[in-house]
Amino acid sequence: DTGVSQDPRHKITKRGQNVTFRCDPISEHNRLYWYRQTLGQGPEFLTYFQNEAQLEKSRLLSDRFSAERPKGSFSTLEIQRTEQGDSAMYLCASSLETRPSYEQYFGPGTRLTVT
Amino acid sequence: AQSVTQLGSHVSVSEGALVLLRCNYSSSVPPYLFWYVQYPNQGLQLLLKYTSAATLVKGINDFEAEFKKSETSFHLTKPSAHMSDAAEYFCAVSSTLSSGSARQLTFGSGTQLTVLP
Numbered sequence: 001d002t003g004v005s006q007d008p009r010h011k012i013t014k015r016g017q018n019v020t021f022r023c024d025p026i027s028e029h030n031r032l033y034w035y036r037q038t039l040g041q042g043p044e045f046l047t048y049f050q051n052e053a054q055l056e057k058s059r060l061l062s063d064r065f066s067a068e069r070p071k072g073s074f075s076t077l078e079i080q081r082t083e084q085g086d087s088a089m090y091l092c093a094s095s096l097e098t099r100p101s102y103e104q105y106f107g108p109g110t111r112l113t114v115t
Numbered sequence: 116a117q118s119v120t121q122l123g124s125h126v127s128v129s130e131g132a133l134v135l136l137r138c139n140y141s142s143s144v145p146p147y148l149f150w151y152v153q154y155p156n157q158g159l160q161l162l163l164k165y166t167s168a169a170t171l172v173k174g175i176n177d178f179e180a181e182f183k184k185s186e187t188s189f190h191l192t193k194p195s196a197h198m199s200d201a202a203e204y205f206c207a208v209s210s211t212l213s214s215g216s217a218r219q220l221t222f223g224s225g226t227q228l229t230v231l232p
Contacts, residue, residue: 004158031217040124042205042222043159048212056212056219091158095217100166102147102209102218106158 002027004107006092012113013082020078021110025094032075033104034067036060037089049075050097082114117142117210119189121223129231134178134193136226138206141187147209148189149220150180154202162204165189176200201230 005024013019025032030051035043046065048056051072061067064083069075079086089111093104122137140146147166151159163174170182180191189206206223 009156033219035220040224042207042225043220045219045221048217048219050217055217100218102149102164102166102220104220106151106160108156108158111156 004092004094004105006090006107006110008110009108010111010113012115015082015084015114017082018078018080019082019112020076021090021112023075023077023092023094023107025073025075025092026096026105028096029094029105030072030097031095032069033093033095034075034077035091035093037091037109038087043089043091046077079112082112084114087112087114117144117146117208117221119148119206119208119221119223121204121206121226123226124224125227125229127229127231128196130198131195134191134196134200134228136191136204136206136228138180138189138191138223139187140189140206140208142208147218148180148182149207149209150174150178150189150191151205151207151222152202153205153225159205162191196228196230198230198232201228203227 007022032049034046037043049069064080067077089109091109092107118141149164150162165182173179207220209218
C-alpha cells in the first residue's frame with residue numbers, strides 16, 4: 001500500500017516528557033501537512049511543508065512544537081515538555097504540487113495520550 | 116475567514132432510512148467544499164468534493180451533496196443507510212494559506228452517525 005503512513009499509531013506519555021511522531025507521505029507528494037484533532041472536534045491545521053521548506057505555521061503551533069522535513073520526504077513532529085492539553089490525534093496529509101492542494105490524502109493518525 | 120458549521124453533533128437513523136447530515140459554510144469567495152468520513156481510530160477518507168462545477172456532487176458509497184449558494188449549505192445525503200455507514204462525518208472548506216502556495220482544510224466539528232438495526 002502506498003498511502004500516507006504514520007508511526008506510532010498510539011503513544012502514551014507522562015506530562016513533561018518529549019515525544020516525536022513520524023509521517024511518511026505518499027511517494028512523490030512534495031506537499032505535507034500536519035493537523036491536530038482533539039476529542040469531539042474536527043482536525044485543525046498546524047503546519048505545512050513544500051519539499052523541505054516549512055512555509056506555514058498555525059498559531060496553534062506553540063514553541064514547544066517543532067516539525068521538520070529534512071530531505072523533503074518523511075516528516076517528524078516533536079512536542080517538548082508535553083502537557084495534558086496536548087492529548088489529541090495528530091494527522092498527517094500529503095498532496096502533489098501538480099494537483100490542486102485541497103486534494104489531501106490523510107494518514108491514520110497518531111493518538112497521543114498525556115497522563 | 117472561511118468556516119463551516121455542522122448542525123447536529125449526533126444523528127441516528129434506521130437501517131434503510133434516508134441519511135441527511137447538515138453543513139453550512141461561511142465564505143467571502145466561492146468556496147471549495149468537502150465531506151470526509153472517519154471510522155474509529157482511522158484517518159479521514161474523502162467522500163466527495165465541490166469545486167464550482169456541478170452543484171449536485173456524487174461521491175463514494177452512494178453519498179451525494181448539493182451546493183446551495185442561496186442557503187450557504189452543502190448538506191450530505193444518502194438514500195438508504197447501511198450499518199457500515201456508522202462513522203463520524205466532517206464537512207470542510209478549503210482556504211488559501213497566507214503563503215499563497217497551497218490551501219489548508221478547515222473542518223467542522225463533526226457529526227457522529229449511528230445506524231440502528
